[in-house]
Amino acid sequence: MAARTTSTGASAARERLLQTASELFYREGIHAVGVDRIIAEAGVTRATFYRHFPSKEDLVEAYLGVEDANIRGAFDAAEASGAEPGQLVGLVIEGLADDVARHHTRGCPFINAAAEYPDPESGVRRAVAEHREWFRSELEKVLGAAEADDPGATAGQLVLLRDAAMVGGYLDGWERVRPSFIAAATRTAGLDR
Amino acid sequence: MAARTTSTGASAARERLLQTASELFYREGIHAVGVDRIIAEAGVTRATFYRHFPSKEDLVEAYLGVEDANIRGAFDAAEASGAEPGQLVGLVIEGLADDVARHHTRGCPFINAAAEYPDPESGVRRAVAEHREWFRSELEKVLGAAEADDPGATAGQLVLLRDAAMVGGYLDGWERVRPSFIAAATRTAGLDR
C-alpha cells in the first residue's frame, strides 16, 4: 500500500498525520505532545512523518493552516449563501458563537499557540499574525459592505470580542459568556438599532 | 551562608528561585523552561530547589500565586487611596490599561498557563479559576459600591474586556488595542454618561 489515495492529491498518511496532530495539539497543547504520540496515534512510521514534515514545527504550522482554512471556509460559505450584506454581519456573529460552543471549547488555537511561542519572528507566530490580520480585514470588508460606520474601528473591536469569547468560553464556560458576547457584539456592530 | 535572610521569613534562595522562575515562565512559557535553566539562572542547586518545591508544578503554582498577589496588591492600593467609589471604577480601568502597557506585554499569565494545562482538575487550572473568580467578584464589589446598574453582569463583561486587552495587546500591539479597550470599558462601566 502506498501513495496518493485521496482526491485532493495529498497522501493518506500525510492527512492522517495532520488530522491526528491537529486534535492532539489543540486538546493538549503543542509542547506537551511529542512526535512519538503523534505517529503512534496516526498509525504511521517515524520515517513517514519526516518524509512529509521536515520538522515538528512544520507540522505545527500546517496545523494552524488547517484551522485557518476552516475559518476561511466558513466565511466563504456564509458569503455564498446569498445573504444580504446587512444580514451577513449578524450571521458572522452567530457563526462565531456557534463555533465556540461546538468546536473550540479549549480556547483559540492561535492564542494558545502564541502562548507557547514567544518569538515573534518564528514561523508559528507569523502564521498567527497572518491569520489575525486576515480575520480583521475580512470583518472590515463585511462591515463595509453593510455600510456600518467606521468599519475599521468596528472590525478591531469585534476581533477583541472574539478573543474574549474564546478565552472566556474555555475558562469560564460558554453559557456564562455567551450572553455578554452576543450583547456586546451586536451593539458594537450597530445591529441593535 | 544559609537560611532565612529576608524580613518576610522566606528564605533568600526560595525567593530568588520564585522570581527567576516567574520571569522565565512568563516570558518563554512553562513547558519550554526546564528545571536546569531555572536553577542555573537563580544560582541555586538542584537539592535546594527540591527542598522548597516538591515538584516543578508546585513552582508553577507559586508563580501564579505571585501574579495573583501582585494584582490583589494593586487593588488594595487603589482602594486605600481614599478615592470615592464612583472614581474607583475609572481608576481600576486605567490601572488595567497601565498594567498591560508596562508589565504584561506577553499576554495574561493565567490565560497562557491555561493554554498549557488542559486538565481542569490540575492545580494550575484551579489556581487560574480561583484568580478569575476573585477578580470577577472584586469588580462586582467595586461596581456595586459605585451604584452601577447590574454589577454582576457588568463585572462579567469587564472580565472579558480585560482578557481581550491582554491577548490583543500581546498579539496586535497595545497601541492598536488601547483605544478600543478604553472606549468599550468606560461605556460598559457606565462612565460615559
Next chain:
DNA sequence: AAAGAGATAGAACGATCGTTCTACTTCACA
C-alpha cells in the same frame, strides 16, 4: 555544646525529547 535546618556541589536515575539512519516492500507511472 549539641542539634538540626538550610545551603552547596555534583553524580546519577529512567524517561522522553526531536531527529537521523539503514533495510525492505509496494505501488504508480514513464
Next chain:
DNA sequence: TGTGAAGTAGAACGATCGTTCTATCTCTTT
C-alpha cells in the same frame, strides 16, 4: 520493464526532561 517515490519496521543518536541521591559545610537555635 524498470525507476522512483511512498510506505513499513525498527535501531540508534545526543540532548534534555523532572527527579533522587550522597556528601559536606554553615548558620541559628536550644
